[in-house]
């Protein structure tokens with residue numbers, strides 16, 4: 001919070017500003033080194049000196065930032081400091097697994113820790129704002145940005161929202177190693193039609209409120225300093241101009257008092273969206289809706305003077321946005337400590353090593369063992385000869401993943417390097433076979449020769465990092481390029497083969513899953529990818545990752561997710577007139593929560609602390625988890641609910657809780673989760689929240705496959 005004397009100072013500053021300087025505070029420009037959107041570089045130094053720049057993106061490096069900040073302080077009329085934002089999405093210098101992978105850890109403490117480390121490194125690099133967390137619930141793996149999300153579930157994404165905001169921002173924005181978090185992209189961007197980026201969004205009022213908005217609300221409640229509206233529309237109104245959502249709901253009903261930063265070029269794009277005729281109209285729509293900062297579209301600098309002249313916006317509208325931006329700068333402590341000296345933590349060698357250790361832990365917790373045959377894994381004794389094959393085996397740059405921030409390829413541990421370190425006395429040889437995106441199959445015979453002479457084959461295939469993320473949607477979800485031929489030839493060699501499948505989304509790889517000895521989803525794991533894989537293959541770490549998305553059996557099922565509404569004609573194999581396809585299954589290949597382990601867990605004895613629940617009360621749900629296998633391991637227990645009869649149809653399953661438990665072989669323990677009565681409330685027919693009396697079914701288990709769940713029920717009583 002800004003102290004009263006500081007508030008007075010801000011008002012005096014505002015009073016001293018010309019209209020151009022006010023508009024300048026709302027203008028954010030990119031450094032020319034790394035443009036993350038359309039349009040050429042902008043002359044940001046000229047804009048700065050003219051008092052027409054309030055913040056920057058894509059400028060990082062303590063010295064570079066300091067040099068520009070010095071100009072802001074010493075060479076502009078009012079000396080107002082800038083702030084500096086960057087896409088610190090999955091780590092900064094130390095690269096962590098992509099968010100979809102990290103979500104597979106189902107672990108808020110881990111999510112918070114990696115955000116904290118990213119913030120410490122970003123702050124040391126001169127940054128004051130992270131364009132993260134990305135909170136778009138994503139149910140379509142064609143959409144490239146699913147890799148930036150926590151997957152398909154609203155409750156899980158909401159937990160990630162609060163953990164990430166706490167991690168980035170710390171206790172307060174002036175604390176050492178804190179940066180401002182930007183919850184993005186408000187809202188329903190993940191629902192773009194047919195998974196095509198920037199396309200139209202079709203969601204009902206109900207799914208907007210139940211599925212897409214809650215993670216943003218959690219981020220606001222957790223104190224997120226900033227929000228970024230999505231590029232996309234809702235009912236024909238682009239979010240950048242959507243006063244009903246930004247102003248009335250988020251600022252009004254939710255009480256959000258931070259800043260709203262447009263997405264890249266999004267204000268000017270109100271023109272091609274077809275809701276503004278020129279930059280003045282676009283600027284007026286966005287400002288009126290509550291967008292404080294124009295990222296790279298020049299609509300505010302070029303359009304607001306005209307919008308003021310036309311009377312489309314008032315000086316009071318402009319002042320309100322400028323006041324919020326100045327207040328935000330004060331919250332960051334920039335007026336007292338513009339170089340953020342107190343916010344910078346020295347990155348000692350010891351601290352860097354701790355960050356790397358955290359990256360290794362995050363990476364191994366993100367790996368999902370999708371399938372395995374005949375107990376191939378773990379490899380208890382080092383094999384004599386290992387063939388590490390495929391285009392992703394020795395691909396340092398690819399390990400960075402789609403938002404690599406300040407990560408450096410030379411600092412990534414490749415799969416090959418990690419496996420050499422894991423089995424130092426083994427003969428670990430490598431052949432690429434094919435490239436990800438080339439037609440050249442000339443390298444396949446050499447790869448097959450190596451496979452034939454090996455005791456163990458580790459086949460590293462999947463997508464390039466540039467195939468997921470923004471503007472990287474795919475219509476076919478198989479292995480790109482000629483990798484399919486490499487896979488077939490290597491599997492035909494008949495050796496025990498472990499596949500490391502790297503991707504930013506679920507892929508459709510039936511041959512791999514049918515024939516390989518084991519398949520691990522290795523997503524994009526970041527700096528410590530190779531070491532984490534070594535930990536898992538050798539059994540030093542028992543894989544504990546669980547899918548945060550339903551893994552489709554066929555692209556024709558997309559979008560596919562577990563929390564669907566029931567139908568009057570649920571699928572029944574013997575009945576033709578039910579909800580199904582003629583040619584593909586209705587169920588996903590792997591359900592939400594799927595992930596194998598080297599041990600076997602059994603869940604039994606589901607108990608609830610009461611059979612009746614009233615508003616304001618909390619139910620305790622207990623279940624016994626037993627490790628009945630040979631290895632120690634970590635189980636994830638999920639708590640789902642279903643309201644079987646309500647005034648509106650409720651989803652067949654809704655995730656409402658989770659717990660993780662570490663168990664030695666033979667150990668058993670009771671795990672407890674809590675369920676507040678309010679968690680089963682829902683927007684009624686009139687969209688106001690209702691807690692309806694009646695039965696609530698409670699399910700507990702490892703995945704969202706209903707037949708694998710323990711079940712009980714309670715009654716909600718009218719209060």
Ligand code: GLC
Pocket residue numbers: 036037057087131184263264470
């Ligand atoms: C983009 C993205 C957004 C990002 C911004 C800045 O186009 O949609 O997520 O934060 O640009 O790079």
